[in-house]
Amino acid sequence: MKPVDFDYSAAETVDEALTQLSGADVKVMSGGQSLGPMLNLRLVRPSALVGLAATAALRRIEDASGAVTVGAAVRHAEFEDGKVPDPAGGMMQYVARGIAHRAVRTRGTIGGSLAHADPAADWVTTLTTLDAVLTLRGAAGSRDVPMTGFMQGAFTTALRDGEIIESIRIPKRSESVRWGYYKICRKVGEFAEAIGALVVDPGQRYCRVVMGATDGAPVVLDDFSRRLAAEGAAALSGLADTVRATLPDANPVSLRQHEVALRRAIQQVYPS
Template structure:
């Protein structure tokens, strides 16, 4: 199929992009790498009257360190993160996550902000950024607001973004000596959509402990009680029976096979984090 007719506008400034979106009155949509939005247009699952191309806005293509945070422009591509193009992300967990997204051709054009705005439950950034406690910066004619990454999605392909709002940046915590993290997903083959995923993040200095399930047909699911127990007790709280029980409570309507997939994802993410070699991750 081919896309329904739409007007195309390429912008080079954030304010211009927001102005065009606002004038669209809900009929204009921003596009960056187009790796998800493009197919939706061609399948006519999306039929905007106007497409606003924001991929070439310089302000959305920058990465900088701001204290304990790293600010990532929304139009930074997965491949640029994977390749360590930006020094503030050279040793960040996001590099490994980026390298596992779909295929290289898609990573070369797909962007962080575009992936978040698309809000596919199986997307890698949706679950990992929720786990590390990232913050998403949104801008509209009314000004700028910042939301927690775990509060972005309302449901599959549905977010809190208003029609005239644009994701302009993502703030992620910088690496510290106490950071431990892990991410694992199950796909039928490399590059396919995840059938189950899990991300874990522990940082004693920031008093943060997160275990998050992704690819669960909706927003990321936080296993807060389980994460707190693992942080305080270490390996003894992260046995298979404990993981399975936590997953079962989070996904009571899933069948046994699905729960085993998610349990395996949590276990392997915890193994990556080093939790099994540390008796206690928090005081």
């Protein structure tokens, strides 16, 4: 239950982190709430860790006219405690409150969660629903990747070797925005079995329904989203078929869980 021997250094700047990351088998650690257990179990055996939790440039929070931009090392508890400006009707604050437990939220970071890309985690699904864009930074410079293209599968992202997430830009929604979020967990604070999430913004003509906690990346239900915006609760009649068509390999229990999570999330916006 003790990690292998490795070196550790906290990066004060992003450039410093990128330089350190160029070494062999060097891993990034932000809040360490997923990496910590994996280190203790020796599933991860790095030669060195670069600590990003206190890197000032990654702790920035910016409230601009069209979007809220947060640094990768902003912690879940900061969303929960209302320290991050709200881009979409309080959705992020609500979601943050349901991540693991308070003692995890005080240390775990949004960028760490995204980079880890556990399909059952909350932020990957939420930020896909909110159409967030990530700024990734590597030695060659920075590039923007939308959430829809960032997560490629379980624990797999568009991050290249030596690249880190610098910030996350979440577009601001209009006053008329509504959202729903429902996750099915066996016990409070556990990873989800299924997540249903949606953002409906008539003011921006934006509607996105997302199925999370699948075996891979969150799935944006594009056609269903269009139908839901146009037809409202009547679209729910096609939900089961949509879920089945989207997850052809899923077992019946999993299909049912995904359908129920989506239905309950949708009913938070469209009472029926």
